[in-house]
Ligand SMILES: Nc1ncnc2c1ncn2[C@@H]1O[C@H](COP(=O)(O)OP(=O)(O)O)[C@@H](O)[C@H]1O
């Protein structure tokens with residue numbers, strides 16, 4: 575590795591609905607479903623050090639899939655992002671992908687090999703199923719039509735028209751493992767239903783409509799939260815909740831109404847554009 579720092583930036587991915595697929599082969603394990611690939615994502619900087627150390631937004635942190643890839647190297651890894659870990663932005667998958675790509679010079683192989691390494695680390699640690707493939711192979715509204723690692727799974731992308739912003743608020747944190755263990759049965763049934771309906775008429779509008787139905791059915795969105803969302807609903811193209819992320823698609827003309835409203839009700843607001851890497 576060069577003496578200089580290596581920097582890699584990757585988008586984030588927020589799933590709207592998904593259906594898990596498990597196999598003994600981690601490359602075949604993954605999910606189908608649809609999600610938004612958004613920028614700015616996270617920025618990872620790697621530099622030589624006298625041991626393995628990882629900082630997430632300046633705080634020394636453990637991210638198991640990143641450790642899996644990088645712990646045997648004497649590296650200082652500095653990851654910066656506007657979003658928290660564990661909320662549902664696919665930050666673990668994005669971190670693993672960024673670190674794996676940044677280590678490509680040492681580990682060898684192609685970008686696709688690096689992306690597969692990140693997918694396998696995610697699956698082994700149960701921190702994600704489809705995030706790495708959606709980020710690396712997809713863009714914008716990314717539809718995972720076949721589960722699996724980059725190059726094994728398939729991703730189709732839609733580029734919605736219009737001047738659209740993705741606006742999010744952080745509602746809390748839930749680990750992916752806990753979500754899959756406690757809600758796995760419902761996710762399986764309602765994820766399949768959402769995907770089947772979505773493929774009949776895929777669009778940004780139907781993505782939000784079906785994601786919201788999925789979210790209500792599996793229990794991300796309920797009671798008091800549904801009440802709080804009423805004052806935002808009229809100014810958005812669609813909204814849903816994934817784990818601890820409230821996400822809404824907002825037309826440019828409605829942004830000045832929605833941002834202060836979401837900030838007032840939920841405290842935090844992040845602004846994104848649809849983007850992506852589209853590498854396979
Ligand atoms: N403060 C933190 N909050 C949540 N997760 C954290 C934190 N610090 C480290 N982590 C690790 O980050 C990873 C988050 O992965 P995951 O639960 O899949 O969430 P996401 O990919 O949505 O950010 C987990 O491996 C978790 O152990």
Ligand SMILES: CC(C)(COP(=O)(O)O)[C@@H](O)C(=O)O
Nearest residue numbers: 589605662664702703704705
């Ligand atoms: C939903 C999830 C299984 C986890 O996503 P996150 O909570 O962001 O780690 C994702 O990887 C997917 O397959 O869609």
